[in-house]
Amino acid sequence: MASRREFLVHTGLGLGGAALAGFAPGFGISAAYASDLIDPLAPKQPNFPAKIKSVIWLHQNGAPSTIDLFDYKPELVKRVGQPVPDSFLKGIKTSTQGGVGKLFVAKDRTWKQYGESGAWFSNLVPNLAQHADKLTFIKSSMTIGATHDISILKLNTGDLNPGRPSLGAWISYALGSANPDLPPYVVLYNGKSEPSAGSVNWSSGFLPAVYQGTAFRPGASPIYYLDRPELRAQEQQRNSLDLLKHLNQAGSDKHPSDTELKARLRSYELADRMQTSAPEAVDLSKETDATKELYGLNDPISAGYGTTLLRARRLVERGVRFIQVVTGAPEGDSEVTSWDAHNDLEKNHGIMAKQVDKPIAGLLEDLKSRGLLDTTLVVWTSEFSRTPWGESGTGRDHNPWGYTQWLAGGGLKAGFTYGATDELGVQVADKDTAVDTYDLHATVLQLLGLDHLKTTFLNNGRSERPTVVYGKVIKDILA
Amino acid sequence: MRKLLWLVGVVAIFSTALHAEETGLDTDLMQSIEDTNKSLSSNIALQRVDASISDANDLDKMFEVVEAHFVKKGNAADAVDLSKKSRQLSQDIIKLVNEKNFDTATSSATELSRACKSCHTFYKKE
Numbered sequence: 001m002a003s004r005r006e007f008l009v010h011t012g013l014g015l016g017g018a019a020l021a022g023f024a025p026g027f028g029i030s031a032a033y034a035s036d037l038i039d040p041l042a043p044k045q046p047n048f049p050a051k052i053k054s055v056i057w058l059h060q061n062g063a064p065s066t067i068d069l070f071d072y073k074p075e076l077v078k079r080v081g082q083p084v085p086d087s088f089l090k091g092i093k094t095s096t097q098g099g100v101g102k103l104f105v106a107k108d109r110t111w112k113q114y115g116e117s118g119a120w121f122s123n124l125v126p127n128l129a130q131h132a133d134k135l136t137f138i139k140s141s142m143t144i145g146a147t148h149d150i151s152i153l154k155l156n157t158g159d160l161n162p163g164r165p166s167l168g169a170w171i172s173y174a175l176g177s178a179n180p181d182l183p184p185y186v187v188l189y190n191g192k193s194e195p196s197a198g199s200v201n202w203s204s205g206f207l208p209a210v211y212q213g214t215a216f217r218p219g220a221s222p223i224y225y226l227d228r229p230e231l232r233a234q235e236q237q238r239n240s241l242d243l244l245k246h247l248n249q250a251g252s253d254k255h256p257s258d259t260e261l262k263a264r265l266r267s268y269e270l271a272d273r274m275q276t277s278a279p280e281a282v283d284l285s286k287e288t289d290a291t292k293e294l295y296g297l298n299d300p301i302s303a304g305y306g307t308t309l310l311r312a313r314r315l316v317e318r319g320v321r322f323i324q325v326v327t328g329a330p331e332g333d334s335e336v337t338s339w340d341a342h343n344d345l346e347k348n349h350g351i352m353a354k355q356v357d358k359p360i361a362g363l364l365e366d367l368k369s370r371g372l373l374d375t376t377l378v379v380w381t382s383e384f385s386r387t388p389w390g391e392s393g394t395g396r397d398h399n400p401w402g403y404t405q406w407l408a409g410g411g412l413k414a415g416f417t418y419g420a421t422d423e424l425g426v427q428v429a430d431k432d433t434a435v436d437t438y439d440l441h442a443t444v445l446q447l448l449g450l451d452h453l454k455t456t457f458l459n460n461g462r463s464e465r466p467t468v469v470y471g472k473v474i475k476d477i478l479a
Numbered sequence: 480m481r482k483l484l485w486l487v488g489v490v491a492i493f494s495t496a497l498h499a500e501e502t503g504l505d506t507d508l509m510q511s512i513e514d515t516n517k518s519l520s521s522n523i524a525l526q527r528v529d530a531s532i533s534d535a536n537d538l539d540k541m542f543e544v545v546e547a548h549f550v551k552k553g554n555a556a557d558a559v560d561l562s563k564k565s566r567q568l569s570q571d572i573i574k575l576v577n578e579k580n581f582d583t584a585t586s587s588a589t590e591l592s593r594a595c596k597s598c599h600t601f602y603k604k605e
Contacts, residue, residue: 091601431597453585456524462517463524469517469592 039266040210041177041184046449051411051479052377053178054316055171055444056309057324058360059155060352061195062148062338065386065396066404067425068349071139072111072120075423076388080105084389088426095146096387096397103424104390106346117415124353127361133415134364134373135406136477138435140419140428143384146398148340151383152197155437156324157205158468165205167441168322170466171448172211173204174455178319180270181277183214186320188311190218190304191328191337202324206459210267213324216311218304222282226275241272281318282311294366296358301330301351306359313366316376321448330355339382343392364408377409377447381440388425402427405440411447411479418477435474442471446478504548504602512541516592523576523584531576531584538591539569549602561598565591 067073081102094100110123115132145151150160157164165173168185177184187202189195194215202213216222228237248265255261284292287310295310296302305327312323329337330351341348360380367373385403386396402421408414419433428434442452445466452467465471519534546562549555568591575584 431600436596453524453582453589458525463521465520465524467589469520470589470596472589472593 039262040208041172041180041266041270043176043178044174046175047451047454048449050449051375051447052409053375054320055168055322055377055379055448056312056316056363057168057322058356058378058380059152059195059324059326060339060356060380060382061152061197061327062340062352063382063384063386063398064339064352065341065345065349067386067388067421068106068109068345069122069125069353070120070137070404070406071421071425072122073388073421073423073425076103076425077105079103079424084424084426088422088424092401092427094387094397096389096391098391100387101390101393103388104345104394104396106349108346115415117417119415119417124349125357127358128364131361131364131408134368134408136408136412136414137404137406137417138419138440138474138477139404139417139421140430140433140435141385141403141405141440142428142434143400143437146384146400148383149197151400152201155381155383156201157203158438158441158466158470162200162203163205164464164468165207165211165466166202166213166324167444167466168202168213168324169204169207169211170455171322171445171450173207173457174445174450175321175448178321179277181273182281182315182318182320183270183274184321185211185213185324186315186322187213187215187324187326188308189215189326189328190308191330193328195326195328196338206464207457213322216278216282218307220279220283222278223274226271226278228275241268244268277318281314281320284310284314291366294358294362296362299354299358300332301354302356302358304328304331305355306362309359309363310366313363313370313372316367316372317370327352327356341386341395342397343395345386345395348395367409373408374410377407377411377444379440379444380406399426402429405435407443407477413477413479416477418474436470438467438470439472439474442467443474443477446473504545508541508544509603512538512545512595515541516588516595519572520585520588520592523572523581523588526579526581528576528579532573535569535572535576539566539573542566542569555602558598558602561594565594568594 067076083102084100089100111120112129113120114129117133119132119135119137121129121132143151143154145154145160153162154160156166172184175184185202195201199215202215204212214223217224221227228234245268248261248268252258252261252265284307291310292298295306297306297310308325312325315323327338334351336348336351339348339352364373364378367376367378382405384398384400387399389397391397402425419435420429421427422429445452445455452465452471456463456465515534515537519531519538522530522534542562542565546559546566549558549562568587572584572587575587
């Protein structure tokens with residue numbers, strides 16, 4: 001029987017095929033590259049000392065209206081019901097159905113300042129408001145694209161088209177794994193289905209597949225097909241896996257330069273370990289009642305999201321580098337499934353804010369009390385936000401031109417605000433302070449000790465980096 | 480051969496672009512700028528001196544066309560300034576790459592990309 005190499009050569013794939021696959025076993029590859037292939041998730045040193053070890057990326061799916069949460073606009077309140085002055089629309093192309101409507105303010109919206117920073121919070125986020133002095137606001141966020149899927153893709157991968165690695169994948173590639181028993185990049189979500197924008201948002205793109213995110217689904221068994229089938233006894237499975245390992249090891253010993261086999265062995269071993277480590281990581285049975293209450297697990301609306309955030313904290317404790325949390329549909333009999341409030345914003349944001357407010361506040365409190373906040377970065381982010389003019393009379397349209405995101409955790413100026421939107425919350429006020437998705441990525445990487453300009457991968461002869469050809473670290477928010 | 484084809488393409492784009500002022504900048508020109516910019520970023524990262532200089536030279540010529548377009552269009556002082564800035568950055572990159580100062584060249588290339596984005600905010604047709 002032909003060896004694997006003989007087969008490849010005789011079928012014409014040979015070295016060319018292997019080269020297309022990114023390596024040529026035993027054909028002059030560098031020791032460092034070979035070592036990467038043997039264990040692509042081995043820990044790697046950053047470019048400079050990191051301020052943080054883990055990132056919890058809180059993607060608010062559907063685009064919350066930050067002028068209803070964090071960005072108080074008294075001028076908007078004053079001008080409610082009036083048309084939007086032309087000067088505020090200069091340079092942007094709107095596409096609101098029915099045209100740009102009158103300026104809209106929810107009638108029950110109230111605002112207060114909190115903490116020593118005096119940050120403004122609306123009545124929708126009373127729990128988060130208690131953590132005002134932990135937060136670093138970026139109030140000059142902007143992006144492009146006004147449809148969810150495209151802008152979500154840009155938020156996560158830096159491109160409007162599929163094919164690029166997500167931020168988490170770049171981080172896995174650049175830093176490897178801190179825990180050999182868990183993936184370095186995990187995706188969490190609540191609700192009955194996976195995030196609608198799809199797995200392309202945690203893809204490894206042109207990076208090796210080992211760096212893609214692993215989605216942990218809600219429930220006790222986080223990964224499909226991880227559990228042993230009922231028909232198979234534990235001893236049977238153990239014996240099968242041991243035999244497979246023995247045969248693979250024999251093959252590996254016979255072909256010591258076959259790094260693909262070594263990588264595959266490693267992935268089987270990881271999968272084996274994850275049968276134990278993954279369920280344990282998400283098992284909340286040992287968490288106290290007080291902790292569960294802190295995360296809002298006792299309220300049906302916030303229980304699902306609170307569970308994901310408590311899992312996120314546990315994954316941080318276990319060394320997972322990047323945890324991408326996507327808001328899902330809250331429990332209960334409601335047609336509200338995301339923050340996308342083109343109509344009935346009051347009902348939509350009432351429910352969505354209730355879903356996330358206590359859990360996120362709980363996460364910040366819990367991380368702080370466990371001494372983890374200084375080495376963790378929590379990011380509130382969304383694909384864009386919403387317009388100050390109304391849509392359908394009671395909602396708001398998409399706004400990629402000026403909105404708010406915030407960060408909390410190590411390496412940041414806490415209780416600080418960078419940038420601003422104009423008086424009505426339409427666009428970034430000073431374009432020199434505009435923070436695009438690439439800039440957010442560059443800053444996250446910086447806090448992890450990575451220079452976004454030097455985190456590169458050779459893809460088909462072209463050097464690629466996480467920030468494409470853009471990106472600027474927002475130095476003003478760094479401590 | 481590839482370089483020759485590139486040169487022919489760039490010359491063709493320059494020729495058509497010069498006649499396209501009434502209807503706006505040629506989209507092929509803009510695409511070429513984007514493609515060349517990405518190539519430049521890669522070549523600087525890979526420290527390929529000749530290829531980087533070639534890309535930067537091409538960009539300089541293409542931004543010259545862009546600048547001429549906005550000068551003729553009128554009432555687009557910011558676009559003219561951004562085009563001039565882009566040309567200056569392209570020329571700076573040539574100097575930096577010649578000096579093997581690839582880190583600063585990378586920063587300049589990133590700034591060049593941002594200049595493109597700034598101009599697109601007001602002048603890119605959807």
